[in-house]
Amino acid sequence: MELRAGFAFLLALFLSMALIPPLVRIARPLGMVDAGGGRKVHEGSVPRIGGVAIFVGFLVSVLFWVPMEQGIEVFLAAVAVLFVFGLLDDRFNLDYRLKLLGQLLAAGIVIFGADVLIQRLAFWPGGLLPEWIAIPLTLLVLAGVTNAVNLSDGLDGLAGGIGLLAVSGLLVLGVESDAGALLIVLGSLLGAILGFLRFNTFPAQLFMGDAGSQLLGFSIGVLAVIITQRPSAELSPVLPLLVLGLPILDMLTVMIGRIARGRSPFKADRTHLHHRLLAAGMSQSEAVSLIYGLQFLLILVAYLLRHAADGLIFVTALSVGGLLLIGLRSVERHRAELRNRTRQQQPFTRFAGxxxxxxxxxxxxxxxxxxxxxxxxxxxxxxxxxxxxxxxxxxxxxxxxxxxxxxxxxxxxxxxxxxxxxxxxxxxxxxxxxxxxxxxxxxxxxxxxxxxxxxxxxxxxxxxxxxxxxxxxxxxxxxxxxxxxxxxxxxxxxxxxxxxxxxxxxxxxxxxxxxxxxxxxxxxxxxxxxxxxxxxxxxx
Known part of the structure; x- marks a missing residue:
């Protein structure tokens, strides 16, 4: 199974890389471009059709290498539904309520069609959650993770890199817990993301759009639930809080901040983690690299604590989240020094010189x-x-x-x-x-x-x-x-x-x-x- 996962990775990698150049050429005639301006940090119009390359590379690789079972077929159907909603949003800028409808519809498909449920919950007395609690909780979690990754797509390579690290963490956990065919699914998703990142790193030649970011967030959420909720996995159900900790923390702090200021939690602004790092004086490359490093550390902690008690993992997740917020405030206090740096003082530029x-x-x-x-x-x-x-x-x-x-x-x-x-x-x-x-x-x-x-x-x-x-x-x-x-x-x-x-x-x-x-x-x-x-x- 591991060998199939390796070949699935390589097939998805090649397909996503090979599809991007022709997709870039047809993006403008199709109206699939991001004009920039407003809260966005890029200048000029950039094609946002990369999600198509991710989806095709992932889907073809899974269909070619994964033995088709009912759970896999249902999962692919849900991903396809969400991809269509994301593609329509990239073209017509759908209302957020329609986007949420697509997310809930995709989540409902895997819940009722493949029995993807959060039934093991830390500190819950009496064993498994009853279905009347598990079903709405799973809907909420899957929609939340989908939006968390979607909202992190604000800088070149950011959402793709976060997703790549999260999928890598799930792959390692899945290998140890004998996740079977899910390893091939994870390998396919990993290859499709990496192929896309080849063209999305700053300065990006194209964006993944909502079709890509929602597909990525939803897939990671579903696979994280399956891997950690299986009784044979012997993994803590709290681990996704670390594997997906950074986008979840960013989403929660942004929405809480908007509500505290009397604004709608769904009203876009420039208060996300990456926006705050840029406002503090960091370059795009520095901000993205810092977030990559933090995401990597969280996944490393998740791996080290994979067999630890639920309480320890939960407290660790809260502690790490608090430290990250304190660190962010410290960076913002040094805003003047960071902004006054010349280009020659930036670490990457000095290394290149x-x-x-x-x-x-x-x-x-x-x-x-x-x-x-x-x-x-x-x-x-x-x-x-x-x-x-x-x-x-x-x-x-x-x-x-x-x-x-x-x-x-x-x-x-x-x-x-x-x-x-x-x-x-x-x-x-x-x-x-x-x-x-x-x-x-x-x-x-x-x-x-x-x-x-x-x-x-x-x-x-x-x-x-x-x-x-x-x-x-x-x-x-x-x-x-x-x-x-x-x-x-x-x-x-x-x-x-x-x-x-x-x-x-x-x-x-x-x-x-x-x-x-x-x-x-x-x-x-x-x-x-x-x-x-x-x-x-x-x-x-």
């Missing part, structure tokens, strides 16, 4: 442009065996790519990206557990580590030069957490996914180098696919 002075950007890009293609070629030759299915796929992709390039027209970059990704995934898969890796595991680790280090230094090159963004922080957190998968029996899967991500990002960096023509990556892709085709079809 240090890299330039040391010449590491040029060296890293050169090493990546040579080392990655050579490694891909090495992997196709060193793999112990290549199956005929891989051979057929490599032959089709390689032949098509060679034909398009031979016409000397503008290369079809979507197909080229698909071909390079397929080659990279094939190499990562074929080398995993191969005799070469068994004989010298340190050698493979060293190669991937060098590629990851080079990619981390030059992860993104823009017209303004190198800069570190919040997506880099998510990748760093993933790399730090990956070793913990060994204790969960996911060492092989964790290594495969991590290796594939390193290769994918290296390919993306090289594909964005200005003026690239017949470079090493393009040559290596064609030769590597040809080698896989020959080995898979002729040397069986």
């Amino acid at each position: 240090w890299l330039r002075r040391k010449g590491l950007l040029r060296v890293s890009l050169t090493g990546l442009s040579i080392g990655l293609p050579l490694f891909l070629l090495f992997g196709t030759l060193a793999a112990p065996a290549v199956g005929p299915d891989i051979g057929v796929l490599a032959a089709v992709l390689g032949g098509t790519l060679a034909f398009i390039l031979q016409t000397k027209r503008v290369p079809f970059f979507a197909l080229e990206r698909l071909s390079s990704y397929t080659l990279a995934l094939g190499v990562a898969y074929l080398l995993a557990g191969s005799p070469l890796e068994t004989a010298c595991p340190a050698c493979i680790t060293l190669i991937y580590g060098a590629l990851a280090a080079a990619a981390a230094v030059c992860v993104w090159r823009s017209s303004e030069g190198f800069h570190v963004n919040s997506l880099d922080l998510l990748i760093l957190l993933g790399a730090l957490v990956a070793p913990t998968l060994h204790g969960l029996g996911l060492a092989d899967l964790g290594a495969l996914v991590l290796h594939a991500i390193i290769l994918f990002y290296g390919i993306e960096i090289l594909m964005h180098v200005e003026g690239r023509r017949w470079d090493w990556l393009r040559i290596a892709t064609l030769i590597g696919l040809a080698v896989l085709a020959v080995r898979g079809l002729l040397l069986v």
Whole structure:
């Protein structure tokens, strides 16, 4: 099941990334754009159609990899209903009451169709909650979590990053509690979000819109309830308060503040956590990275306390929430100092300047442009065996790519990206557990580590030069957490996914180098696919 979750992750990742460029082109004709202004922090009109890429990548991956059961089918139906409401809101700006109707309808579908209920509650005497309490409580919680994630979608990469970390936390908890097919669902959702974040990090090329943020919040809420409410899980039902603690805390403080000022709790304003951090003088990247770090710490605490008493977890959640509010007030008190900083004093800018002075950007890009293609070629030759299915796929992709390039027209970059990704995934898969890796595991680790280090230094090159963004922080957190998968029996899967991500990002960096023509990556892709085709079809 864990292996299927890994492949589901990669399929959803690729689909969401591949769909975004064409979706961006059709967003404006369809009227799916966010004009900005008012309480919004971005300037100009930005397509808000990313939720379609998340939904399609997630849905196709689940349908392809997950054994269809009644609970899964009902969950997908509820997600589809909520997605339609979100899509209509992105196009026509629905009244909040219609949005709430869609959320309650989706929640009702999973409650009555798949028995998703909050029946175990901390401190409740007598065991399980009666249905007349459990049903409205579950409706309230699912609608609340959906809105909490939706309301956090205020900065580039913010809602997606929070969702990515929350899904990762649920995935780890689900592995330990033997969540079965839910692991594949979580892996699919994780891949779809990560593929979207590739285009949503500051400065964002598109937004997920309500179609994406509501889908994300609702899915996380439902999966959190299922994973923690199963009797066999042996997990505290209070854990979602930590896994989703930050968006829930933000939503509650904002709504309580609005009510205290005599305003409607549903009236939009600029009092959310991210708005307050920006008002205190932080940049978008700093605010998003800080929120990522806080979300990561909450999930780490949830994992460490996963088997603790409900009372301890509840008190910890309240204490952490109080500390976060105190810390926020402290940041706001230093507003003048933060606002008066020059750009050169910001941490990311200072780090980028240090890299330039040391010449590491040029060296890293050169090493990546040579080392990655050579490694891909090495992997196709060193793999112990290549199956005929891989051979057929490599032959089709390689032949098509060679034909398009031979016409000397503008290369079809979507197909080229698909071909390079397929080659990279094939190499990562074929080398995993191969005799070469068994004989010298340190050698493979060293190669991937060098590629990851080079990619981390030059992860993104823009017209303004190198800069570190919040997506880099998510990748760093993933790399730090990956070793913990060994204790969960996911060492092989964790290594495969991590290796594939390193290769994918290296390919993306090289594909964005200005003026690239017949470079090493393009040559290596064609030769590597040809080698896989020959080995898979002729040397069986």
